[in-house]
Amino acid sequence: MPTKPRSIRSKIVLALLAPVVALTALWVMDVRASLTDATALRDTYNTRDNVSLPCDRMVAALQAERTRSAELLAVSGGDAAGLRTQRAATDAAIAQFRELSRRYRGSGVSAEITRARIADMAISLDSLTLVRARVDAREATLTSALSGYTGIIRTAFSVSNAAAASSDPLVERVMRTMVAMRRAGELLYQEDALLTGATAAGRFGSGEYVQLVQIVGALRFQIPTAGSTLPAPDQARFKGMLSGPAFAALRSAEDQVIETGRPGGPVGISAGVWKATATPALGQLFAFMTDGYDHAVTFAKQARDRILIRFGVSGLLGLLAIVVSLVVAVHIGGSVVRRLSLLRTAAAELARRRLPELVRRLRAGERIDVDGEALRLRLGDDEIAEVGAALTDVHLSAVESAAGEAAMRYDLNKVLVNIARRNQALLDRQIEALGPMDGTGARAHQLAVRMRRHAEHLVILAGSARSRRGLGPESLASILARVAGETEHAERVVIEPVVNAEVPEHAVADLGHLVGELLENAIAFSAPDTSVRLSARRGPDGIVVEIEDHGIGMSPAAIEETNGRLAQPREFDPADSARLGLFVVATLAAQHGIGVTLHPAGGRGIRAVMTLPAAVAVPAEEAAPAPAPTGRSDASRLVGMAVRGQRGTARNHSWRSAGSGPRRGSAGGSSPVTGA
Numbered sequence: 001m002p003t004k005p006r007s008i009r010s011k012i013v014l015a016l017l018a019p020v021v022a023l024t025a026l027w028v029m030d031v032r033a034s035l036t037d038a039t040a041l042r043d044t045y046n047t048r049d050n051v052s053l054p055c056d057r058m059v060a061a062l063q064a065e066r067t068r069s070a071e072l073l074a075v076s077g078g079d080a081a082g083l084r085t086q087r088a089a090t091d092a093a094i095a096q097f098r099e100l101s102r103r104y105r106g107s108g109v110s111a112e113i114t115r116a117r118i119a120d121m122a123i124s125l126d127s128l129t130l131v132r133a134r135v136d137a138r139e140a141t142l143t144s145a146l147s148g149y150t151g152i153i154r155t156a157f158s159v160s161n162a163a164a165a166s167s168d169p170l171v172e173r174v175m176r177t178m179v180a181m182r183r184a185g186e187l188l189y190q191e192d193a194l195l196t197g198a199t200a201a202g203r204f205g206s207g208e209y210v211q212l213v214q215i216v217g218a219l220r221f222q223i224p225t226a227g228s229t230l231p232a233p234d235q236a237r238f239k240g241m242l243s244g245p246a247f248a249a250l251r252s253a254e255d256q257v258i259e260t261g262r263p264g265g266p267v268g269i270s271a272g273v274w275k276a277t278a279t280p281a282l283g284q285l286f287a288f289m290t291d292g293y294d295h296a297v298t299f300a301k302q303a304r305d306r307i308l309i310r311f312g313v314s315g316l317l318g319l320l321a322i323v324v325s326l327v328v329a330v331h332i333g334g335s336v337v338r339r340l341s342l343l344r345t346a347a348a349e350l351a352r353r354r355l356p357e358l359v360r361r362l363r364a365g366e367r368i369d370v371d372g373e374a375l376r377l378r379l380g381d382d383e384i385a386e387v388g389a390a391l392t393d394v395h396l397s398a399v400e401s402a403a404g405e406a407a408m409r410y411d412l413n414k415v416l417v418n419i420a421r422r423n424q425a426l427l428d429r430q431i432e433a434l435g436p437m438d439g440t441g442a443r444a445h446q447l448a449v450r451m452r453r454h455a456e457h458l459v460i461l462a463g464s465a466r467s468r469r470g471l472g473p474e475s476l477a478s479i480l481a482r483v484a485g486e487t488e489h490a491e492r493v494v495i496e497p498v499v500n501a502e503v504p505e506h507a508v509a510d511l512g513h514l515v516g517e518l519l520e521n522a523i524a525f526s527a528p529d530t531s532v533r534l535s536a537r538r539g540p541d542g543i544v545v546e547i548e549d550h551g552i553g554m555s556p557a558a559i560e561e562t563n564g565r566l567a568q569p570r571e572f573d574p575a576d577s578a579r580l581g582l583f584v585v586a587t588l589a590a591q592h593g594i595g596v597t598l599h600p601a602g603g604r605g606i607r608a609v610m611t612l613p614a615a616v617a618v619p620a621e622e623a624a625p626a627p628a629p630t631g632r633s634d635a636s637r638l639v640g641m642a643v644r645g646q647r648g649t650a651r652n653h654s655w656r657s658a659g660s661g662p663r664r665g666s667a668g669g670s671s672p673v674t675g676a
């Protein structure tokens with residue numbers, strides 16, 4: 001026999017289940033349809049910003065490079081520098097297109113077609129290298145070079161055409177009109193490239209005059225036709241642009257070239273006059289097409305708003321009907337069911353949100369009003385109310401305990417900071433007394449610096465501000481050399497080329513601390529007969545500092561786990577004190593926006609890579625990179641010179657406890673970073 005529902009609440013739910021479920025299903029279907037349409041129109045923004053406009057900018061750059069290439073091929077000793085500059089601009093536009101197209105979030109069949117066209121574009125761009133090589137070697141004729149660039153541009157138009165699809169007819173019409181205009185505008189760019197090469201050469205080459213006549217004829221037909229499907233206001237602006245002085249001058253110049261020119265004969269117009277005539281027309285056409293994409297997005301927004309209004313009305317009515325049904329069910333269930341639900345909700349909120357949030361605030365040092373944070377429930381005066389009062393007492397006890405623990409932790413942090421500050425002051429005086437790190441005093445100097453590092457770890461652990469010792473900005477090379485010199489077994493450090501960069505005063509101490517932590521860890525977990533490489537170079541996101549050892553290495557899982565800790569610093573766990581150095585590195589890197597990652601080195605060992613943003617290391621644009629030492633003796637001499645010039649700041653603490661594994665000179669054992 002089926003089991004009958006025993007509670008009143010179960011009986012009410014069963015009685016109202018069918019109509020409520022049916023109503024909910026209808027509401028969900030309507031909401032889903034509305035949201036699908038709104039999402040499709042929202043994707044118009046994404047398509048414009050990540051596909052259409054980047055693709056147009058890439059096409060414009062390719063068109064400009066095509067014109068420069070035609071000019072170079074037409075004249076011996078042409079403007080090669082201008083072509084190189086334009087190629088750099090084209091490469092930047094291609095890189096931007098590739099980067100933004102990866103963010104394309106369209107959905108549906110049209111989106112899959114767009115992604116397929118983007119993949120075709122990537123293949124077509126591979127042929128650009130060959131076209132450029134033939135131009136540079138003067139192996140290409142003007143016609144073949146133009147054909148090579150035109151083929152790549154034609155593939156780009158297939159991307160724009162696929163991206164023009166939209167769920168709203170008006171939006172799609174405007175987008176496809178912009179693509180048609182872009183194709184027509186390509187004829188204008190072909191004309192510009194052809195005449196640029198011909199005017200530079202002073203005459204028409206084989207077949208160039210006939211090709212020009214064909215382009216002009218197609219251009220005068222296709223550009224007005226492409227704008228005929230625009231909405232009325234945009235169509236009026238487009239016709240006004242075509243009848244304006246820029247395009248009138250362009251048509252006049254075309255007529256002059258066609259009337260005075262002949263196959264193999266002179267062009268009939270100078271290069272300067274042609275550029276002065278064509279450039280304004282090209283600029284106006286490109287600006288109009290850019291505005292056209294914005295208008296398409298405006299139409300998409302209006303259509304989306306209409307859908308959202310419809311969704312708001314129908315969705316609100318459906319939701320209201322569901323709420324009324326549920327309210328009736330709850331009301332029929334009686335006050336007991338309501339108060340039990342309230343009690344259950346309060347208990348769940350207390351356990352899942354309020355207490356964790358309260359503990360987080362207390363750990364962050366925020367002062368809490370215990371009485372104000374008390375859980376207050378009004379449940380009547382019966383047994384349910386007594387349960388609620390007991391829950392309130394539990395909450396108060398938990399708050400008081402957490403507040404007491406936070407106060408004790410705060411006082412302990414103050415003690416740690418006080419001790420660390422005193423130790424730092426004494427160690428600074430000791431280092432001053434030791435004098436320059438030369439001869440027999442080098443070992444004592446290094447040990448004193450390491451002791452000062454440990455003292456500053458306590459300050460970082462307590463979350464207090466560090467003292468900023470220094471006399472202003474310092475070069476990156478000086479910092480790296482000084483840090484290496486203050487490291488035990490500094491003779492093993494090989495300093496390779498260091499980019500010429502300056503570190504602002506506010507980052508000098510912490511950068512030295514961070515580099516010292518990684519450098520000493522590399523020395524500690526590599527054999528004594530191996531060297532540790534230290535270098536700095538420019539990277540795409542800033543200055544890249546690399547520290548590479550040839551030690552025991554780490555497993556891929558350990559590297560991944562450690563990189564996760566470096567990217568997302570966690571709250572320090574006293575039970576994990578052996579990894580205090582890892583906590584310090586992650587904390588300092590996060591404070592300055594420095595990226596720190598570990599990678600396997602060649603063979604065995606680890607390569608630590610630090611990416612310094614512009615706020616931490618400012619490259620000297622005109623200066624050459626610092627010369628690399630030729631061996632360990634040169635590295636030691638550079639280290640000694642830097643240390644005698646200026647002392648550093650506290651830095652290191654081994655990422656492993658002293659008894660957990662191999663130290664200096666060890667070639668075996670566990671991970672040098674994780675201590676696993």
